Structures are given as structure tokens and as C-alpha cells.
Amino acid sequence: MSNDSRFTRRHFMRFCATTAVLAAGADPGAFAESDARLRRYERVKLVDERDRPITAATLKVGENYLFYYPYVATPCFLLNLGKATTAASLQTEDGQVYQWNGGVGPHRSVVAFSAICAHKMSHPAREVSFINYRHQPATFVDAHDNTAQRGQVIYCCSEKSVYDPVNGARVLGGPAKQPLTAIVLEQDKDGALHAIGTVGGEMYDKFFERFSSRLSLEFRTNDIRKLVTGAATVKPLVAYCRNQILC
Numbered sequence: 445m446s447n448d449s450r451f452t453r454r455h456f457m458r459f460c461a462t463t464a465v466l467a468a469g470a471d472p473g474a475f476a477e478s479d480a481r482l483r484r485y486e487r488v489k490l491v492d493e494r495d496r497p498i499t500a501a502t503l504k505v506g507e508n509y510l511f512y513y514p515y516v517a518t519p520c521f522l523l524n525l526g527k528a529t530t531a532a533s534l535q536t537e538d539g540q541v542y543q544w545n546g547g548v549g550p551h552r553s554v555v556a557f558s559a560i561c562a563h564k565m566s567h568p569a570r571e572v573s574f575i576n577y578r579h580q581p582a583t584f585v586d587a588h589d590n591t592a593q594r595g596q597v598i599y600c601c602s603e604k605s606v607y608d609p610v611n612g613a614r615v616l617g618g619p620a621k622q623p624l625t626a627i628v629l630e631q632d633k634d635g636a637l638h639a640i641g642t643v644g645g646e647m648y649d650k651f652f653e654r655f656s657s658r659l660s661l662e663f664r665t666n667d668i669r670k671l672v673t674g675a676a677t678v679k680p681l682v683a684y685c686r687n688q689i690l691c
């Protein structure tokens with residue numbers, strides 16, 4: 445499929461969504477580019493390095509997995525938290541309220557989030573990652589300036605933003621002003637996991653603007669905005685990134 449046809453399809457889906465809103469008499473601005481509700485991208489199957497489907501059962505509890513979605517250069521964490529998640533009503537920095545419906549799999553314990561920090565967009569690169577999932581207890585300063593300790597957090601050591609993946613990647617502490625963008629997952633009848641879109645405050649335009657040169661070199665393409673189609677390969681973060689900075 446050409447890039448043009450991919451964009452045509454995406455825009456067509458947005459057009460359909462907008463048309464549905466207009467038909468319902470809702471605010472047409474509600475489906476603007478910055479809308480925090482479900483944005484559907486390509487439905488992409490998650491596979492391992494041998495193209496075998498990823499299911500909840502194939503994900504080790506506590507392992508920090510990485511894949512790229514919805515674009516070829518935008519990293520996401522995939523996590524089996526090993527505990528139940530709870531749906532959450534969340535808010536973006538510009539005040540848009542959205543609903544995160546929890547994970548998938550047993551106890552809804554499998555979740556995915558953009559690995560681009562909502563503060564200054566620190567993200568995993570081949571040489572180093574300052575943002576990581578911490579299954580074991582980590583110490584941080586919470587939103588009330590108290591020292592807190594807990595596991596199952598996503599911790600960005602750049603300026604110490606901490607997110608709660610059990611609760612939609614809500615901000616627990618640090619300078620980030622909104623949750624990480626959530627990747628919406630679906631399970632098919634065989635248990636295979638698929639990514640279908642995002643909810644929450646996307647930062648992709650800013651991300652591409654700021655990091656385009658480095659991303660082009662790292663991904664050996666000028667088309668860093670190419671959408672992922674078909675399948676996305678999931679690997680442990682350690683298999684992708686040489687150094688992980690933990691704080």
C-alpha cells in the first residue's frame with residue numbers, strides 16, 4: 445500500500461467519524477486533531493520476532509516490552525502488570541476528559557502506552573532509554589511533594605515524571621502535565637493481541653518535529669510518519685535499547 449493510500453484511508457476514517465458526530469448533532473470540533481477520545485489507526489497484530497502472535501499468556505509479568513505504533517518511529521510499552529487494572533477517567537493538559545477502559549487479558553492486566561514522556565518527550569532510543577517500566581518498588585516524589593515508594597510504575601528519569609499504568613498512566617509525580625497516550629488493545633478469539641488506536645493526549649506532531657533528524661537516521665528512512673500496517677514486532681526493551689537509566 446502506498447503512503448498516499450494509507451493517509452487517504454486514515455483521513456477517510458476520520459471523515460466517517462466526523463460525519464457520525466455531525467449526524468448526532470454533536471459539536472463538530474469534538475473530532476479535531478487534538479481530540480483525546482479514541483482515534484482509530486490501522487488494526488495491527490502484535491507478533492514476536494518469529495512472527496508468532498503475542499497473547500496475554502506469552503507476556504512475562506513485569507517484563508518491559510517495546511513495539512512501534514501507530515507510526516514506524518513511535519515507541520510504545522507493552523506490559524503484563526500481573527494485576528487487575530481499573531478503568532479511569534483522565535484529563536489531558538488542555539483539559540480534555542477521556543475514558544481509559546483498562547487493559548485486556550486475564551484481569552485486564554495487559555496494557556500498552558506510548559513510551560514518549562508527556563513532559564519533554566524523552567523516549568527509548570537504541571543507545572539509551574531514560575523512561576522505563578519498573579515492576580519492583582521504586583522511590584519517587586509524588587504530586588504532594590511526599591516521598592513515595594511503589595512498584596508497577598513507568599518512571600522517566602529525565603526529570604522524574606512517574607506514571608501509573610494500572611490506572612491509565614495517570615501522573616503520580618513529577619513535571620508531566622498529562623498521562624501517557626494510551627494504546628488501545630483488542631484480543632481476537634484466539635487471544636492474539638492487536639493495537640487499534642489511541643486515547644489521550646497525543647504528542648506525535650511535536651515528537652516528529654523535534655526528533656525528525658535522529659529518527660530518520662535511527663530508522664533509516666525519511667518517512668518517519670509512515671503508519672504501521674499488518675503487524676508490529678514486540679521485543680523486550682533490553683533487546684532494543686543498549687542502556688537503561690534507572691533512578
Ligand code: FES
Nearest residue numbers: 561563564600603
Ligand atoms: S522528559 Fe520525562 S520527565 Fe521530563
